Amino acid sequence: MTPHRTLRRALLPALIASTFALPLQAADLLTITRDALEYNAQLAAARSQTDSVAAGRDVQRADLLPQVDVSSDVTQTRDYQADSSSSSTSTSSDLSALGGVTSTSGLGVEDDRFTTTSLSLNATQALFDARNRREVNRAESALDQQIYQLAATEQQVLIDVSSAYFEILRAYEVLEARRAQERAIGRQLEQTREQFEVGLIAITDVEEARARFDQARAERIAAESDLQVNFEALERLTGKRYESIESLQAALPVEPPSPSGRDQWVALAMENSPLILAQQAGVEISRDELSISRAERLPVVEAFANYRYSDGNNQSYDDKSSRSQLGVSVSLPLYTGGRTSADIRRSTFDLESSQYNLEDQRRSTIQQVRSRYTQVSNDVLTVEARAQAIVSNRSALEATRAGYEVGTRNIVDVLNAEQNLYSAVANYAEARYDYVIDLLTLRQQAGTLDVAALEEVNAWLDGDPVAFTLPEVNTGSRYDRAMDIGVPPLPRE
Numbered sequence: 001m002t003p004h005r006t007l008r009r010a011l012l013p014a015l016i017a018s019t020f021a022l023p024l025q026a027a028d029l030l031t032i033t034r035d036a037l038e039y040n041a042q043l044a045a046a047r048s049q050t051d052s053v054a055a056g057r058d059v060q061r062a063d064l065l066p067q068v069d070v071s072s073d074v075t076q077t078r079d080y081q082a083d084s085s086s087s088s089t090s091t092s093s094d095l096s097a098l099g100g101v102t103s104t105s106g107l108g109v110e111d112d113r114f115t116t117t118s119l120s121l122n123a124t125q126a127l128f129d130a131r132n133r134r135e136v137n138r139a140e141s142a143l144d145q146q147i148y149q150l151a152a153t154e155q156q157v158l159i160d161v162s163s164a165y166f167e168i169l170r171a172y173e174v175l176e177a178r179r180a181q182e183r184a185i186g187r188q189l190e191q192t193r194e195q196f197e198v199g200l201i202a203i204t205d206v207e208e209a210r211a212r213f214d215q216a217r218a219e220r221i222a223a224e225s226d227l228q229v230n231f232e233a234l235e236r237l238t239g240k241r242y243e244s245i246e247s248l249q250a251a252l253p254v255e256p257p258s259p260s261g262r263d264q265w266v267a268l269a270m271e272n273s274p275l276i277l278a279q280q281a282g283v284e285i286s287r288d289e290l291s292i293s294r295a296e297r298l299p300v301v302e303a304f305a306n307y308r309y310s311d312g313n314n315q316s317y318d319d320k321s322s323r324s325q326l327g328v329s330v331s332l333p334l335y336t337g338g339r340t341s342a343d344i345r346r347s348t349f350d351l352e353s354s355q356y357n358l359e360d361q362r363r364s365t366i367q368q369v370r371s372r373y374t375q376v377s378n379d380v381l382t383v384e385a386r387a388q389a390i391v392s393n394r395s396a397l398e399a400t401r402a403g404y405e406v407g408t409r410n411i412v413d414v415l416n417a418e419q420n421l422y423s424a425v426a427n428y429a430e431a432r433y434d435y436v437i438d439l440l441t442l443r444q445q446a447g448t449l450d451v452a453a454l455e456e457v458n459a460w461l462d463g464d465p466v467a468f469t470l471p472e473v474n475t476g477s478r479y480d481r482a483m484d485i486g487v488p489p490l491p492r493e
Helices: 003-020 031-037 039-061 093-096 130-197 203-238 264-272 274-295 341-404 411-445 451-458 476-484
Strands: 066-083 089-092 107-129 246-247 301-312 321-331 463-466
Touching: 031 039, 031 130, 031 203, 031 246, 031 451, 039 130, 089 476, 093 476, 107 130, 130 246, 130 274, 130 451, 130 463, 246 411, 264 274, 264 341, 274 341, 301 463, 341 411, 411 451
Parallel strands: none
Antiparallel strands: 066 089, 066 107, 107 301, 246 463, 301 321
């Protein structure tokens, strides 16, 4: 058994165990992940496809096992005695029924009519069939590939759910920043109106404040739309609706990825990436296809045994008989019109193509792992810089307001400082969620993203709910039915 086959046989139970090992909690990341693993339509399709490929493997194995069949028939026969001018003639009612007898002239009185019953039992066992055996190997490799693809699908569902979850939190924090910005600029607009009414400032300051307020209001509306869209994106992945989810704690541990070396992450990916393992299994499938094509030139040796028993109620003679055979048959193709040679050439080119596909997947994975590692490392510095930017912009706003009160700054300076502060708050939220999502994506590219990794991230949630009320939809509507994956179909009896 190959190392990859051993790995994939250990991988499937791990996937199943991870599905049911999740604890029942509120609407946190683990709870929603459990819902996705259970109800996600794409993952359910991949599991069904894996079961189908496993059944196909069993179909191929059956050709190597004994083949036994039984048959029986009942025949009714009529014998006729011809007159003196004709020779004795015998015919069967079966032929008459089929139109085999078109004329009965010259036939005399029916002499005999009897029924014969027979039973046949046949058994074969392949002693040497290189093609069938290699077809079993190909089916095993196909199952390997499908299980790796199932693992890749599961990891993709995990990253999709995690991304959708944190995109909601990102949209919520951005929305909170936009709401605070709108309130602050709204207060500033009211102050400028009051100052204009008493003649302290010009109308241009009021118009400038109104323009900034309208812009802040538009940004808040867009942020609300983003929050709703992200809630619905999460709903698509799980087929369920969530009124609220837990938020990310303020003291998020933003640390460089571990292990700390980029090459170590690449080595992890080369060993664990299900996409690479699936391509390696594809190469094995192509090798098996080539072996199958070459096996067409080899002989097929089978052992066979058969038994036939016949019993008739003929009055003229004893019509009971039995016969048994036991032997070995050998068949060898001598000339197939060039089909075998052409099939070997086709399989050789398919093998070459699969090897190039494997190399392309390796290069792509290496590039993605390196890029994502660099991104996570930069995210650590970016989060720190964005946090410092909030402090700096808050100090700048306070200084600008003080200057405005003494007349050294104008209203535009104050509005710019306020907008810069809330943009810094929004950028800090963006940086934090970029870090979390990029870190999980790095683990996915390395093939190490699993429920345990999500448990670590789930510990970063603080239980403070983030809620958003989706538009009302009538119960039992077409939308509800579309989001329901339904009960899996039962197999036919």
